[in-house]
Amino acid sequence: MDANIDKIIDDSRLKLDKWRDSSLKKFNRFYDNKCDELERYYTQKVRQQQKEIDQLYKQLNEFNQKQNTIHEDNLNELQTNILNVKQKIAETEQKFISIHIRSLAIDKNLIIIGEMKIQEFDLTTLLLPYQTLNVSENFGFGLATTFDQLFSIRLDIKYVSYQLPIRCCSLQDNEWLVVEANTSQLFHIGREGKLKGTVTYDQPPYKVLLFGSNILVIRTDSTINFHEVWH
Template structure:
């Protein structure tokens, strides 16, 4: 059966089958088709030739040298830390020996004193007292001999370097796996208290501690520490748009805290509400109130209330908002029911505030005094931490439970730091866990 030419505008009968594309053409359009194919082929050849020339122009030595600068910077910073650690241990060694000598000096003075007391009390010294003094003298000599012979133990472990400290090329990230959470690879000890704050600008971490704000890095080096005299802190978060932390207090006040030097400035225009929790997207600040409302404030050019949501949109009767957090385009709400031992994680669109999903998390014990927090993970996933039972819940982007974990101590707060570290705050520690591979 005859077929028409494959050209959509042609009504002629085809005469030839093109074996390249398996289409039928008339003689006229076969020539056009062949010319077009030749053009495409030549164009591809030209593109490949340009890529070949571009590759030959690459100055590999220059590219490697420029990239090596990152390694040089890492080496210099690492050497500074080693020298600082060495100087610290030298000072500790000096204090140790100085303290030992000072202690032995005190014991010698006690021997002099005891001998004088015996001489003053009686004409003849009791033999038992003489033997006791002699024993004390021998013990003291043994201690001083140890110092003189430098046999005070110094335990030194070889410095080990993990090959994964520096990875050349793209990292293969498998994703967050709560069930494979490792033990903390380092811990920052804090005094026991009921302060809960934890925030990060992805370079430093900020905590509140004994009426102070403390900024420290991933190596636990304190960068800045500043006294806080502005009332009890309810919550704080990082604003990348303002390059500052935002702190809200029980006095219905809000403050900007610099991410570099912890300088503090009051935020005008958003007071007169008892703010409970806060979070920031790239462009907006979100605050919850005691009445379970959520207010959205623009960050630039000034703080201005843009939208507000009230119950029952935010939560139902006999429920309240325990915590909020957001990523770039979604906001997560922890909703707790007054009577049931149930919490809900509700994730909404920041654009429309429409609910994207809700997941019920059963809690065996519920106390409104202890924190229930949530933090965003990569790939639109979420982590819920619950201090009453020390439970962690890993929620996938589809709103389904991916895993649970019982922590060895009540977690008060948590966040993902530098994409591969889960930082967990308890009542007395800040624990660092490696979670991505």
């Protein structure tokens, strides 16, 4: 019995090992890319400064060829500029390059052991429900990769003379949220294409997007609102 348990654990751990190896490769690739970017940045900066010096020396040679017509103040200014650029190059070689690094945050839900509990989106936790039934319109939902229609649903939307675009975003568990700006309505569509809830937003919603699993972003005419969605 214990041998079987150990074998199951070892076999399952292979999946974790594979994930770790794959993640380390991605991390090392990212690190190598940043090292290359750092080298390009430094080389480009020094090359630009060297180009400035070459240009100044070129002007100096031209001045030397026209000594009778060049004012001494102009020559002194040019020599000063050359010294200043050389000083900048020396400072660049001695200083560290500014690098801004954020700590690597690891989501504790990145790996879930055991059965994964699918959280159901609840529109009523966002704001109080409100429903308006008028003119009906049909909407189709499909796969972005093939454009095959998954289902269609009839939504009761009040008709106005100028119809603003109707937007939607996908939620967890193959559900959808439709926003209609003319009447400020939000429609919660279930995975089987059934209407699960309708509420009225306090401002006309023009666009909607779900970040992560519980941050719903709604853009209105003058604001971008972030809502924490409770399940």
